[in-house]
Amino acid sequence: MKLDTNQLLRFTTAGSVDDGKSTLIGRLLYDSKSIFEDQLAAVETTSKRKGHQGVDLALFTDGLKDEREQGITIDVAYRYFTTPKRKFIIADTPGHIQYTRNMVTGASTANAALILIDARHGVIEQTKRHAFIASLLQIPHIIVCINKMDLVDFSEKVYDEIVTQFEGFSSKLYVKDIQFLPISALLGDNVVNRSEQMDWYKGAPLLYTLETLHISSDLNKIDARFPVQTVLRPQSEDFMDYRGYAGRVASGIFRPGDEVSVLPSGFTSKIKTIDTSEGPQEQAYAPMSISITLEDDIDVGRGDMIVKKNNQPKPVQEFDAMLCWLHNGTARPRAKYTILHTSNEQKAMIKEVVYKIDINTYARNEEDKSLAMNDIARVKIRTTRPLMLDEYRDNRITGSFVLIDDATHETVAAGMIM
Amino acid sequence: MGKYYLNYLDELESEAIFILREVWAQFENPVILFSGGKDSILVTHLARKAFYPSKIPFPLLHVDTGHNFPETIQFRDELVNSLGVKLLVGSVQKSIDEGRVAEERGKNATRNALQITTLLDAIETNRIDCAIGGGRRDEEKARAKERFFSHRDDFGQWDPKNQRPELWNILNGKHFEGEHFRAFPISNWTEMDVWNYILRENISIPSLYYAHKRDVVWRQESWIPVSEFLKLEAGEKVEQKKIRFRTLGDITITGGIESDADTLEKITLEVSAMKQTERGNRSDDKRSESAMEDRKRQGYF
Numbered sequence: 142m143k144l145d146t147n148q149l150l151r152f153t154t155a156g157s158v159d160d161g162k163s164t165l166i167g168r169l170l171y172d173s174k175s176i177f178e179d180q181l182a183a184v185e186t187t188s189k190r191k192g193h194q195g196v197d198l199a200l201f202t203d204g205l206k207d208e209r210e211q212g213i214t215i216d217v218a219y220r221y222f223t224t225p226k227r228k229f230i231i232a233d234t235p236g237h238i239q240y241t242r243n244m245v246t247g248a249s250t251a252n253a254a255l256i257l258i259d260a261r262h263g264v265i266e267q268t269k270r271h272a273f274i275a276s277l278l279q280i281p282h283i284i285v286c287i288n289k290m291d292l293v294d295f296s297e298k299v300y301d302e303i304v305t306q307f308e309g310f311s312s313k314l315y316v317k318d319i320q321f322l323p324i325s326a327l328l329g330d331n332v333v334n335r336s337e338q339m340d341w342y343k344g345a346p347l348l349y350t351l352e353t354l355h356i357s358s359d360l361n362k363i364d365a366r367f368p369v370q371t372v373l374r375p376q377s378e379d380f381m382d383y384r385g386y387a388g389r390v391a392s393g394i395f396r397p398g399d400e401v402s403v404l405p406s407g408f409t410s411k412i413k414t415i416d417t418s419e420g421p422q423e424q425a426y427a428p429m430s431i432s433i434t435l436e437d438d439i440d441v442g443r444g445d446m447i448v449k450k451n452n453q454p455k456p457v458q459e460f461d462a463m464l465c466w467l468h469n470g471t472a473r474p475r476a477k478y479t480i481l482h483t484s485n486e487q488k489a490m491i492k493e494v495v496y497k498i499d500i501n502t503y504a505r506n507e508e509d510k511s512l513a514m515n516d517i518a519r520v521k522i523r524t525t526r527p528l529m530l531d532e533y534r535d536n537r538i539t540g541s542f543v544l545i546d547d548a549t550h551e552t553v554a555a556g557m558i559m
Numbered sequence: 560m561g562k563y564y565l566n567y568l569d570e571l572e573s574e575a576i577f578i579l580r581e582v583w584a585q586f587e588n589p590v591i592l593f594s595g596g597k598d599s600i601l602v603t604h605l606a607r608k609a610f611y612p613s614k615i616p617f618p619l620l621h622v623d624t625g626h627n628f629p630e631t632i633q634f635r636d637e638l639v640n641s642l643g644v645k646l647l648v649g650s651v652q653k654s655i656d657e658g659r660v661a662e663e664r665g666k667n668a669t670r671n672a673l674q675i676t677t678l679l680d681a682i683e684t685n686r687i688d689c690a691i692g693g694g695r696r697d698e699e700k701a702r703a704k705e706r707f708f709s710h711r712d713d714f715g716q717w718d719p720k721n722q723r724p725e726l727w728n729i730l731n732g733k734h735f736e737g738e739h740f741r742a743f744p745i746s747n748w749t750e751m752d753v754w755n756y757i758l759r760e761n762i763s764i765p766s767l768y769y770a771h772k773r774d775v776v777w778r779q780e781s782w783i784p785v786s787e788f789l790k791l792e793a794g795e796k797v798e799q800k801k802i803r804f805r806t807l808g809d810i811t812i813t814g815g816i817e818s819d820a821d822t823l824e825k826i827t828l829e830v831s832a833m834k835q836t837e838r839g840n841r842s843d844d845k846r847s848e849s850a851m852e853d854r855k856r857q858g859y860f
Contacts, residue, residue, distance in 0.1 A: 149567035177833070216722065218703040219696045221749045228567040230747055242724055249726040357564040370580040375613040383612060389577045389728070394563065418611035426563045430576035430609070443584050467724050481729050484584070541727045550733035552723045 167198025365393025598693030649681030781814025
């Protein structure tokens with residue numbers, strides 16, 4: 142594996158046991174030789190005990206005790222595999238409607254989404270739900286895997302019909318890149334190896350598609366944003382007056398000499414150095430962790446954002462957002478929550494629920510104003526002080542936030558700024 | 560136009576640094592849980608990078624089972640010295656002497672589970688609100704669902720079904736008095752990533768990871784090192800083998816593998832050809848299918 146150029150690709154898989162999602166992940170791990178002998182032995186034993194023929198690939202992804210007992214996935218589980226071309230992180234999320242919150246969580250950091258469709262059933266409610274969440278969370282690439290092709294005689298006609306169905310409803314969604322693949326996770330057709338049963342499909346198998354997906358352009362390179370996490374002041378002999386602002390670049394490119402503004406104060410200065418433990422850097426881009434020193438001695442701390450002087454986010458106290466409610470308790474009208482936005486923390490209030498979205502039909506409901514677990518709604522938020530916002534569509538880091546209930550400290554909602 | 564993307568090791572490094580800085584910003588009194596194993600050494604290395612040119616601004620905490628490899632302790636002390644950080648030690652022996660816990664009995668008795676009490680006591684007495692660990696999600700299935708910031712109640716327990724969702728890179732470390740967090744900056748690293756990175760950065764690790772000659776006993780499918788704590792069973796015989804350890808823990812339960820890998824390059828190559836998971840040689844995980852999950856719920860690392 143070439144360590145110097147190989148990239149990391151994070152993808153999410155949404156679906157239920159019935160779609161063969163666990164089998165697909167098991168197949169990817171197994172065929173890419175990411176399964177160890179002792180893991181295989183454990184799964185073989187369990188497969189036998191349960192009376193399965195051969196190895197039940199789905200068992201590789203079984204996580205917690207409760208899930209093994211109930212045969213369902215409750216929470217987001219992360220899986221890893223590496224090929225000579227890339228390292229992959231799979232956020233494996235359950236597909237049932239009650240687990241929307243987990244799908245949203247898994248989708249928030251993904252470069253790509255795999256959506257599974259059972260070829261025998263075509264597009265169902267769950268498919269629409271997954272596509273909606275992938276588009277809501279702005280996952281840059283969607284790969285629709287039409288699975289169980291072996292059960293429909295590897296029929297091109299069935300495949301084409303499902304593609305047409307999917308394109309029909311997904312035209313209402315905002316999706317940048319979408320691809321379709323006919324596969325059989327159970328038999329391995331078009332997963333790692335090309336199918337011998339489907340000559341009519343000229344595209345690449347799934348793994349190759351994942352290995353070559355162009356992801357370098359997905360990060361925003363235009364709007365330079367640097368949320369300050371903490372200030373480094375060593376006060377040691379060698380670094381007596383060093384004052385470095387530590388953080389991870391959210392987007393854009395910074396270079397020494399750049400004219401910058403520190404928000405919200407609005408003070409301007411120039412970047413003196415960009416540092417890491419390896420020494421001074423000529424440039425920094427997302428998602429690099431660096432520290433920045435400035436030419437001028439100005440007051441900068443956690444929650445501030447360093448941006449280019451000529452390209453600034455909007456400081457706003459009232460804004461619209463799509464909100465996904467993540468908690469068992471319902472939203473309390475006009476209650477105050479803590480809002481976390483980059484490294485900034487303020488108090489916020491949900492002023493108004495504009496409409497709720499039925500994620501199965503995409504219909505808007507303007508009557509029902511309650512927010513309960515798994516609800517997705519357009520809301521109006523007001524904060525005690527201005528936040529430095531970008532639209533989520535332009536920037537997944539500076540366009541996102543979570544709400545925390547001060548009474549329990551639980552994360553109750555995730556929001557995307559519109 | 561230059562290259563504006565990171566390779567995967569740089570991205571993992573940057574993510575870990577981000578998490579370590581969040582810990583420092585969000586908690587009053589964090590520590591790094593330091594076992595002397597490669598994962599906690601890696602976390603310490605990343606912490607040095609995260610706060611450079613400052614020193615690591617929090618102590619290391621070692622939960623000492625009393626059953627140590629002498630090499631580990633020497634390594635620990637040298638590292639602490641060179642970094643200029645404070646070392647806290649929680650002693651399992653002391654917990655036993657004080658009657659806080661009782662030594663396990665029977666053939667495969669270990670002090671593994673006893674560490675939970677010592678760790679939670681150390682967290683309480685030192686008023687630690689965040690313990691940074693080297694846990695990785697690829698290690699074990701119960702860990703696959705662990706968060707970067709993982710909440711523990713005031714009994715130190717983990718509730719896997721009631722975890723806070725973590726979205727984007729927003730970490731919620733809010734907690735009440737008496738509760739604490741575990742933070743896992745290398746959650747997304749695999750064993751292979753760890754070795755590739757150790758090789759790339761030339762990170763110093765205890766000699767135990769390199770192949771060396773040692774007196775060992777074949778037990779539970781691996782080579783258990785001879786030490787003052789080892790009781791020979793009937794039929795077991797001491798042999799000298801060239802072995803190395805894939806993970807380091809309590810000397811009584813950490814098994815080695817036969818190996819000739821005596822450089823980082825050779826170790827990395829060997830690991831990439833491994834057919835068994837690294838925890839395959841840890842008898843603490845062999846007790847039952849949910850051994851790790853059960854221990855984690857109670858407050859294990």
